[in-house]
Amino acid sequence: MFELCLLCPEDRVEILSDALDALDALSVSVEDADAQTPAEQALFGEPGMPAPKDGWQRSRMVALFAEESLAKEARDLLAAQDFFDACQVLGIRKVEDQDWVRLTQSQFAPVDITPDFWIVPTWHEPPAQARQIIRLDPGLAFGTGTHPTTRMCLRWIASHDLQGQRVLDYGCGSGILAIGAAKYGASRIDAVDIDEAAVTSTQLNAQANAVSLNAGLPELAQGTYQTVLANILATPLKVLAPLLCAHVQAGGHLVLAGILERQAQELQQAYAPWIALDVADAEDGWILMTATKAP
Known part of the structure; x- marks a missing residue:
């Protein structure tokens, strides 16, 4: 498994999520790029209801791919798109194999x-x-x-x-x-x-x-x-x-x-x-x- 990490503004989160899904990402997560800093933003919502916003002012997106070649292809295709302006590729890294069932249970x-x-x-x-x-x-x-x-x-x-x-x-x-x-x-x-x-x-x-x-x-x-x-x-x-x-x-x-x-x-x-x-x-x-x- 390989993770493609991106940095993007709030208004690009939805379109990037859709694009990553179309590029066969196994999952996409979004988090506050400024978490644990004075610029951290709290987004509160009620369970079962839509999130109050698509993302944070600076959102860190992590897409999981089955193979490194797919992660690299997604990186290159995204970088060529007009909507990727103001976004940034943070890198690709290998995710070590784990006993995911045991990790979830813990x-x-x-x-x-x-x-x-x-x-x-x-x-x-x-x-x-x-x-x-x-x-x-x-x-x-x-x-x-x-x-x-x-x-x-x-x-x-x-x-x-x-x-x-x-x-x-x-x-x-x-x-x-x-x-x-x-x-x-x-x-x-x-x-x-x-x-x-x-x-x-x-x-x-x-x-x-x-x-x-x-x-x-x-x-x-x-x-x-x-x-x-x-x-x-x-x-x-x-x-x-x-x-x-x-x-x-x-x-x-x-x-x-x-x-x-x-x-x-x-x-x-x-x-x-x-x-x-x-x-x-x-x-x-x-x-x-x-x-x-x-x-």
Whole structure:
């Protein structure tokens, strides 16, 4: 494997990415060329949403090629293009062979939700203090337990009595919240998502954790539930307000995540006609909002 490294201004990132893709690059990554310097720029975005900008003021692009000849050909072809003006070739280097599976696995260690509740990848042994675990490996669907929104939802689940409850996980992703609810006593669980890959991921993860749940597209959710969980993002949560509230039975709980601290008031206003939301937890700029539906 060989890396072709380029330096380019922000307005050339997209066209260079497209060109590298057409030149058979195996992958293209973009990073701040001024990272770790006083000129570093922070680009913040929400998970699942488009990046706020294509690149940084000075972006370093790294394209991976299977052979050195392909990297050199791409370098020469790009340098001859008008759009390469103001761009610069930093060099080509060989990437040493590695055990990529082992390297990827090393980046995912067990995650503590509470002192005795852990998310544990299948290649790790559970920590000695773990009394409750969810076995989960990184996959295509969102929800590995590392993001603050997922952790806060799981903390809420671990601190509430769900014994025998009917629970809805709306926007289930990997199914981690539905599995957590099952581990803490819920007996009738519907996990739904608009993404069929997420539904499949939830089914496989439920099997791996020996829990029973129903996973499907949103129409699977029918009637009311004692607990409704939704870890999505603020904008879809606002759109879904009447639907989610209708699924909460009288006296039941609504648990919402994927919300930034600055978005608390707009979520409260969106849900006010049906239920009164409060901030129940906060971590790294994200909040958990919960409510109990009036009897």
